[in-house]
Structures are given as C-alpha cells and as structure tokens.
Amino acid sequence: MLASALAAGCGGGSSGGTAVLAINSGSLANGATGVAYESALTESGGIMPVTWTETGALPPGLSLTAGILSGTPTTAGTYTFTVAATDSSNPPLTAALPVSLFIADSPIVVSTAPPPPAGTLTYLYAGYTFTVASGGSPPFTWAVTKGAPPPGMTVGSDGSL
Numbered sequence: 085m086l087a088s089a090l091a092a093g094c095g096g097g098s099s100g101g102t103a104v105l106a107i108n109s110g111s112l113a114n115g116a117t118g119v120a121y122e123s124a125l126t127e128s129g130g131i132m133p134v135t136w137t138e139t140g141a142l143p144p145g146l147s148l149t150a151g152i153l154s155g156t157p158t159t160a161g162t163y164t165f166t167v168a169a170t171d172s173s174n175p176p177l178t179a180a181l182p183v184s185l186f187i188a189d190s191p192i193v194v195s196t197a198p199p200p201p202a203g204t205l206t207y208l209y210a211g212y213t214f215t216v217a218s219g220g221s222p223p224f225t226w227a228v229t230k231g232a233p234p235p236g237m238t239v240g241s242d243g244s245l
Contacts, residue, residue: 105130105177107169112183115157116190118218121146122154127179130171140165143187153185160189160221192220200245203234214243 106128115121125148127134138148143163146155151169168180195217203209216224226243239245 105134105169105171105179107167107179107181109181112153112185114186114188115143115146116188117157117160117221118190120154120156122152125151125153125167125169125181127151127169127171130169130177130179131173132171134169134171137168137170138165139168143185157187160187162186189221190219192224193217203237209237209245212245214239214245 107125108128109125112123113121125136134151136148136151141163142148142153142165143157143159143161145158146153148167153167162184163186164182164184166180166182168178170176170178193216195215197217200212201210214226216222224243225241226239227241228239233239233245237245
C-alpha cells in the first residue's frame with residue numbers, strides 16, 4: 085500500500101518560505117507476468133520540475149520514468165522498493181515512499197501447434213513435446229492432471245510424450 089510521503093527542508097524556492105514536497109498516491113495495482121503494466125505516481129508541493137528515482141529492485145520488465153511505473157513484468161513475486169521525488173528548489177527537497185508491488189503469474193496457455201503426430205498401434209511413437217505458448221514462470225514441470233495418455237505412452241516431467 086502506498087500512503088502520502090512528505091519531505092520538508094530548508095529551501096523552498098523563490099518565495100523564501102519552507103516548501104513541502106509530497107508523493108500522493110493510493111495503492112499500486114497488482115500486476116501479472118506478460119501483461120502490460122502502467123501506474124502513475126503523483127507529487128504535490130515543491131518546485132517543479134521533479135525528478136523521480138527508485139532504490140531497490142523493481143519487478144523485472146518495469147521501469148520508472150517521470151513518475152510512471154510501466155512495462156511488462158517478466159517474473160512473478162512480491163517486490164519491495166522505494167520511490168523518491170526530488171524537486172528543483174535550492175537546496176532540493178526529496179520525498180520518499182516505500183512500495184510493495186505483487187506480480188502474479190499469468191495463466192499458463194499450453195501450445196499444441198503443431199499438433200502431436202498420429203501414432204500407429206504397435207509401432208514406436210515418433211515423439212512430441214508440449215510447450216507453453218504464454219503465461220507462468222519457467223521452469224515448468226509437466227504432469228497429466230485429467231484423463232490418461234493412450235496405453236503404453238507417458239508424459240514426462242519435461243513435457244515429452
């Protein structure tokens with residue numbers, strides 16, 4: 085969850101008063117691997133323009149530019165990092181905010197293109213390997229979860245038939 089983060093300092097720009105810089109954002113939405121993500125962080129107070137930075141590890145595939153966290157996440161997990169906004173006052177003011185962002189695995193879609201080749205009874209099967217078209221996070225382990233392959237055939241943990 086994000087909450088307002090405030091920073092006050094000496095400075096305050098041309099007015100001569102003390103300025104307050106704040107990051108004003110609600111919660112960042114969760115993301116999913118392989119799905120485009122974009123969320124804007126906003127600031128108030130301080131002297132524009134504001135420069136945005138992050139410390140800690142952003143989810144792989146995401147970047148922070150001009151207060152916009154965007155990209156396509158590639159790895160599922162919970163990522164904790166800090167975003168900071170620094171204004172243009174002299175001396176500059178900085179507001180920092182710790183962030184926790186959850187990236188879920190997107191649903192796994194199994195590819196059967198091209199389809200498995202036909203087999204002939206009592207002849208050695210030519211073989212086939214299932215692949216993931218999209219979703220999930222490798223490595224994958226394959227197993228039969230419903231039904232069964234034809235008698236004499238198995239599905240290996242590597243997706244081979």
